Amino acid sequence: MPFPIHSISGLIGRLAAGRPAPGVWLLLWVFLSVWSRAHGQTSTNRVLQFADQVRRLSPELAAAHLPVRLRAVVTFNDPLLYSRFVQDETAGIYLQEGTNLPAFGPGEVVDIEGETGAGQYAPIVVPRSLKVVGEAPLPTAHPASIEELVSGRQDSQFVEIVGTVRAVRFEAESLNFLVDLVTGGERLTVCARHLPTTNTAALVESVVRVRGVCSTLFNRQRQLFGFRLLVPRASDFTIEQLSDPAPFEIPSQEIASLLQFTARGSFGRRVKLAGTVVYHEPGVALFIQGKQEGLYCQIREFTPLQTGDQVEVLGFPAKGEYTPVLQDATYRKIGAGLPPVPVTIGLDEALAGAHDCRLVRLTGKLLEYTRRGREQFIVVEKDGFVFHAYLARESDGAGFPRAQIGSEIATVGICLIERGSSWQAGEGWRAKSFRILLRSPHDVMVLRSPPWLDVRRVLWIAGVLGMMALVATAGVAVLHRQVTERTRQLKVQILEGQLAERRREIEQERTRLAQDLHDDLGAGLTEVNMLSSLVRSPMTSMEEKNQYLDDLTRSAERMVTSFDEIVWAVNPRNDTVASLASYFGSYAQRFLELAAVTCGLDVAEDLPEHPLDPHLRQGLFLAFKEALTNVVRHSGATHVTLRISIQEQQLVVEITDDGRGLAPHGPPVGSDGLANMEARLKSLGGHCEIPGGLKHGTTVRFRIPLPTKWL
Numbered sequence: 001m002p003f004p005i006h007s008i009s010g011l012i013g014r015l016a017a018g019r020p021a022p023g024v025w026l027l028l029w030v031f032l033s034v035w036s037r038a039h040g041q042t043s044t045n046r047v048l049q050f051a052d053q054v055r056r057l058s059p060e061l062a063a064a065h066l067p068v069r070l071r072a073v074v075t076f077n078d079p080l081l082y083s084r085f086v087q088d089e090t091a092g093i094y095l096q097e098g099t100n101l102p103a104f105g106p107g108e109v110v111d112i113e114g115e116t117g118a119g120q121y122a123p124i125v126v127p128r129s130l131k132v133v134g135e136a137p138l139p140t141a142h143p144a145s146i147e148e149l150v151s152g153r154q155d156s157q158f159v160e161i162v163g164t165v166r167a168v169r170f171e172a173e174s175l176n177f178l179v180d181l182v183t184g185g186e187r188l189t190v191c192a193r194h195l196p197t198t199n200t201a202a203l204v205e206s207v208v209r210v211r212g213v214c215s216t217l218f219n220r221q222r223q224l225f226g227f228r229l230l231v232p233r234a235s236d237f238t239i240e241q242l243s244d245p246a247p248f249e250i251p252s253q254e255i256a257s258l259l260q261f262t263a264r265g266s267f268g269r270r271v272k273l274a275g276t277v278v279y280h281e282p283g284v285a286l287f288i289q290g291k292q293e294g295l296y297c298q299i300r301e302f303t304p305l306q307t308g309d310q311v312e313v314l315g316f317p318a319k320g321e322y323t324p325v326l327q328d329a330t331y332r333k334i335g336a337g338l339p340p341v342p343v344t345i346g347l348d349e350a351l352a353g354a355h356d357c358r359l360v361r362l363t364g365k366l367l368e369y370t371r372r373g374r375e376q377f378i379v380v381e382k383d384g385f386v387f388h389a390y391l392a393r394e395s396d397g398a399g400f401p402r403a404q405i406g407s408e409i410a411t412v413g414i415c416l417i418e419r420g421s422s423w424q425a426g427e428g429w430r431a432k433s434f435r436i437l438l439r440s441p442h443d444v445m446v447l448r449s450p451p452w453l454d455v456r457r458v459l460w461i462a463g464v465l466g467m468m469a470l471v472a473t474a475g476v477a478v479l480h481r482q483v484t485e486r487t488r489q490l491k492v493q494i495l496e497g498q499l500a501e502r503r504r505e506i507e508q509e510r511t512r513l514a515q516d517l518h519d520d521l522g523a524g525l526t527e528v529n530m531l532s533s534l535v536r537s538p539m540t541s542m543e544e545k546n547q548y549l550d551d552l553t554r555s556a557e558r559m560v561t562s563f564d565e566i567v568w569a570v571n572p573r574n575d576t577v578a579s580l581a582s583y584f585g586s587y588a589q590r591f592l593e594l595a596a597v598t599c600g601l602d603v604a605e606d607l608p609e610h611p612l613d614p615h616l617r618q619g620l621f622l623a624f625k626e627a628l629t630n631v632v633r634h635s636g637a638t639h640v641t642l643r644i645s646i647q648e649q650q651l652v653v654e655i656t657d658d659g660r661g662l663a664p665h666g667p668p669v670g671s672d673g674l675a676n677m678e679a680r681l682k683s684l685g686g687h688c689e690i691p692g693g694l695k696h697g698t699t700v701r702f703r704i705p706l707p708t709k710w711l
Contacts, residue, residue: 052090054116054123055156059222062123065115070125073136074108075158076213076232080174081191083230085156085213086110087139092156092213094124101130106232109134121218122155138232141211146184152224154214161188161229162209162240164268166316166328167300168200179203180328181210181229182268182316188227194234204328205243205270211236247314248272248332255293258317258324273313273326276340278359279414279439280305281393286331287357287414287437288313289340294357294414296320297329307439310335322417322431323356342412347382351430356417362436363410363447366403376400378444380411389413389436389444400441406450413438528552528559577651577706578607580617581644584624584653588642591625595632597640597657604645610706616684620653620704623680623688627655627700630673635659635698646706650686653702661698662690677702 047067048054054068072086072093084095096117104110114127144159163183171178177200179190190210197203210229217226231237244250252272273295275288282304286297288311297313305311315329342361349355350362364382371377376391378400389411403409413436420432438444532552535545585601592599631637637659645652674690677700681688686704 048116050090051086051088051093051125054093054125055091057116057123059118059123062116063118065117065126068112068114068116068125070112071133072110072112073138074104074106074110075138076230077105078174078176078191078193078230081176081230083213083215085215085230086112087156087158092139092158094119094122094156095130096124096126098127098130101127102132104130104132107135107138108132109136121152121216121222121224138211141236144214146186149188149214149227150186150224152216152227155216155227157214158211159214159229160209160211162207163188165203165206165208165243168195168203169300170200179208181208188229190229190231190237192231192234192237194237196234196237196239201330202243202245203239204330205247206239207241209238209240248312252312255288255290255295258295258326259319268316270314270316271326273315274334275311275313276337277305277307277309277311278340279437280307285392286311286313286329287359289358293323294355294359295324295326296357297326297331299329299331301330303331303333305331305333306336308337308339309333310337322353322419345415347385348430350387350415350434353417353419353429353431355415358415359412360415360436361410361412362415363408366405366407366409368405369400369402376441378409378411380409387434387436389438391438391441400444401446403444403446404449407446408448408450410445410447411436411438412443412445528556576609576611577646578609580612580620581607584621584644585642587625588628588640588655591628592632592640597632597637600639600641602641602643607644607646616704619680619684620651620702623677623702624653624655626673626677626680627702630700631655631657631659631698635661637697647703649706651702651704651706654699655701656697656699658697661696662692 047069049069051070051072054062057066070086070088070093072088074085075087075092076083076085078084079097082097084097085092086095087093095112096119098114109132111131111133112125112127113129114125117124117126139158141158141160144154144157144161148154149159149161161181161183163181165179166182166187167180169178170176174191176191176193177195179192179195181188181190190212192210192212195203196208210231212229212231215228215230216224217228218224247270250270250272252274255273255275258271258273273288273290275290275295277286278289278294279285279287282302283300284298286299286305288295288297295313297315311331311333313326313329313331315326317324318327319325340359342359343355344361345355346362350360362380362382364380364387366378367381367386368379369377370379374393376399377388378390379386379388416435416437417431418433418435422432423429534540535549535552581603585603589599589601628640631640635657637657639658641656643652643654643656674688678688681702681704684704686702689701689703691699691701
């Protein structure tokens with residue numbers, strides 16, 4: 001039991017106050033050394049030197065990668081089984097696979113440096129380096145009880161087990177023999193590279209002594225569900241009692257004698273039975289039948305058999321669901337025969353249990369087809385009791401005959417009793433249920449299809465027609481009311497939608513107008529205010545005042561022009577193509593006249609009176625104004641021609657001048673006018689064209705699609 005820290009400190013204080021003899025100090029030093037060693041096992045700074053220290057760690061502490069330095073003997077190493085184990089004087093431990101590790105095998109002593117890992121079941125060692133330093137005998141294999149194996153305490157330990165061999169098979173993937181062993185009523189698998197005999201069939205039923213490493217099988221929640229024994233050397237697998245060299249020469253028993261009372265009976269020995277094959281699934285199951293009894297045999301062989309073949313079967317009897325089963329069975333064919341005739345039984349006979357594992361014939365009414373994995377099911381009703389018949393294997397893609405639901409059918413197959421939780425002795429006991437294992441889809445036969453028109457269907461049809469009439473009458477009345485109400489709702493929704501759309505348009509127009517007034521007139525008013533202040537200032541000379549008055553006049557003129565443009569853009573009377581052409585023409589003549597540039601107009605006479613959106617008109621006007629400004633500032637032109645027309649459902653505005661034209665390599669760097677025009681036209685859904693190849697002058701062409709609903 002750990003000694004409390006406060007008790008130790010108090011003890012030291014009392015000893016120091018009393019000036020004890022040197023021997024007392026020595027005793028105290030020994031005590032503190034033992035105490036620190038006991039409490040130092042969980043320190044993350046301490047190097048763990050024994051396997052048992054690693055095994056005692058919690059998964060959380062083992063996952064902290066504590067340093068480990070071990071010297072141990074290798075008990076098993078097989079890369080094909082992903083298993084590496086070592087064991088020192090304290091315990092065995094699993095080694096995680098590492099890189100650049102040397103080869104090592106059973107009996108070699110290794111020095112390991114690494115760290116701990118949580119593992120997937122028990123704590124493990126993750127080696128960083130491993131060095132073979134010698135050889136040593138393997139640890140003594142302690143006999144392990146089945147309780148110790150099931151508890152998981154023997155995980156990774158070198159143990160010894162004595163048991164009876166049930167089956168032997170070779171696994172090509174791991175190059176190991178897999179020996180199924182039974183000990184203490186529990187079954188486990190032994191993995192061994194070498195067996196003490198080359199006749200593996202003769203090993204079945206032998207009593208063997210096996211030494212090896214206990215390797216646990218576990219799930220994702222670190223819970224054990226099985227275990228196996230890994231044998232490191234051929235000498236660790238010995239035969240204690242050899243089986244009968246001619247097992248098929250033992251006397252044959254009746255199927256009915258299995259697990260019956262006998263005062264001198266023995267359990268765990270193979271028995272031989274003879275019977276007729278009624279069902280065979282290679283490598284999985286074999287059902288045979290005697291005079292009055294049937295038997296289920298668990299097999300691994302794939303030797304083909306036919307229904308009706310006479311066989312002898314060797315196996316270990318064990319209790320089944322209701323009748324005994326034969327485990328780890330092997331068989332040999334001794335003759336051929338006719339397929340057995342199924343016995344016809346009723347519901348009560350099936351539930352009585354006397355026909356368990358026998359070939360039977362049972363009739364009933366088909367209720368349903370279904371499937372679960374590879375198994376196909378039919379659900380059958382017999383005298384108010386429901387059972388199912390199923391195919392446990394694929395049948396070359398064939399399915400059940402598609403009989404109509406409600407048909408009377410006959411099923412032929414193996415009757416399998418489901419005992420349930422209740423049982424009592426006597427003739428009156430009945431099983432909870434049963435199922436029929438079919439051999440092929442042909443074991444389901446349609447005896448009689450249900451009549452299409454019967455009393456129930458007539459009543460059902462009459463009821464449906466009456467209900468349809470009532471529903472139709474009520475539906476017409478309800479539909480009439482719904483149509484009336486929906487019409488009213490649609491009218492209200494249309495009016496509300498129109499009102500909301502109108503409000504939205506008004507709000508957008510107000511916002512745009514406010515923005516235009518702020519951008520165009522706000523800056524002008526600010527400039528007028530500044531110029532007025534300068535004119536009134538006594539510090540301004542008369543010459544400067546005259547200049548400021550000229551600037552004030554020009555600013556006022558620009559503001560008047562801008563205000564006129566805004567008023568034109570928002571005036572609904574100008575919302576037509578013809579009005580736009582008229583305004584563009586008058587504006588161009590007035591603007592160019594001030595620059596001493598003549599203006600010619602070429603406006604189509606058939607311009608439509610279709611309305612245009614104010615936003616579109618204003619955007620197009622700003623681009624048009626930009627084009628005229630570029631002519632006056634940069635072209636040196638003396639004449640401009642303005643053309644406005646409708647071409648291919650597009651409004652086309654073209655400005656042509658006789659100036660110097662654009663340079664061959666395009667506009668000079670820093671010229672934003674052309675980019676601004678292109679951006680404005682693109683935002684309106686149109687585009688700006690400046691044709692090249694002209695000897696003199698420049699042409700700027702605007703194209704804007706007119707709304708389809710207006711054309």
